[in-house]
Amino acid sequence: MLNMLRLNWSAMKSYRIRFLIIPVCLFVVGCLSPILLVPMGAFQLFSFSLNPFAVEEKGDLNRLYLTLPVPRRSVVMGRYALSLLLYMIGVLLGLAMMPLANLVSLSKWYLDFKWSLALVSFSFLVYGIMSLAMYPLLFKMGYQKGKVWGYYVPAVFICLIYIAVLEYDILVGNGTFILNLLVYASDHILAVSAGMFTAGGILLCLSYLLSARLYARREF
């Protein structure tokens, strides 16, 4: 797996320079609110982990991988390992930049351990959702088709859900729906965090199993 990880990282050679943009983008986001740093860090690094898919179509990387003496599921595992590693780097980067962002941001946020855990677990849940939405389609269809159905379509879908929740919240009699949710979460922060971690983990496992199955039968 380590060899596959190294190979995927090497394959992204032409994209690596973009890695330097991420801390800058995060800092700009942090200037709005430090609370956005961890989810944005996770999101940006997850997006960065999609580069091997972009690169594989340009350079026929799949054929290179399939000429290696490794089973196809190793290729899948290598991508997920890279994705998970980058996700963790994104979270750590977000957490590390929080004190710096607090100095200059428009809103101040001083979190304790439990709320930091909630942020990380929420990011992990979003990471799990995005992995399940994107990776199986990318492994099945490749980057060009996969990014439309695996990224833009779910992004629109999530926006619609968000709008629906907001609309529901402002209906007469439901004015405190989101507030009630947040109060409940804050009262049971550890349980909610554990639930989000578990849900994210389950989604990630489902994503891997589906990807391995689809890639095992893909023809080139």
Place this chain on the structure above:
Amino acid sequence: MNNAIEIHDLCKTYPGFSLKNVSFTVPQGLCCGFVGPNGAGKSTTLRLLAGLAFPDSGDIRLLDRPVCDPAVKGEIGILFDQPYYQEEWTPLDIERSLAPFYPGWDKAQYRKHLSRFGLDARKKVKGFSRGMKQKLAFAVHLSRNTRLLLLDEPTAGLDPAARDELLDILREYMIPENRTILFSTHITSDLERLADRIVYISGGAISYAGDTEELVSRYCMVRGNVLPEDKKAFAIGLRQSASGYECLMELAQIGGLPPDNLTEPATIGDVVVYMERNKKNA
């Protein structure tokens, strides 16, 4: 003698094309040319051998192991029309990326081949010509101590000098007795210089699989002014014009031809061309 490649009743169907019960073997230590017209199924067969696609039915064994065994690829070199290295990679990046997968990787051999082929180890792949990219791929395969090479038109698009150089590399690769090559090509003159065996595929089915010498010695080219009526049934790919005729014919059938008819040995190219013409005429 063990077989490096064994294919039994291989079938694969795509819309508009199918491989039909393809069967042939390539003994170890031989160089086998895989020849046929465009769309005959050469690349499809090679993709199935490389594990890039899956057969509908049939059995493939490489070096006595099923093709689905990933470990077999440790001893096989696969090269399609171009190597699959990232354009931003240098030969050193290729070594760093691929060597960990192959325990038998010989670093000194790799550097030696790079030097011999005139490849700058720090130059990006995108800066190499087509011929240099092919040589780079061979440098990789030669450094891994492979026992089998699967090549899909390795000399396509190369100038004659580069092609000649590549064929020398392949000849050199075959010097140790346990090495085998299967390569598909349209350039039949390459086969005459290299191939011990020929597999001829047409329309998704194997038309011939055997020794090169036996194939070309079975036929000859016949040219003349008028082909006797009783010989027309034996003419393969007959082409007639106002100035005369030419066709391929089995050696056993040329007896009784008029003395002004010319016969000359057939090349592999002649056999392929006239066989295909015969199918179109039929």
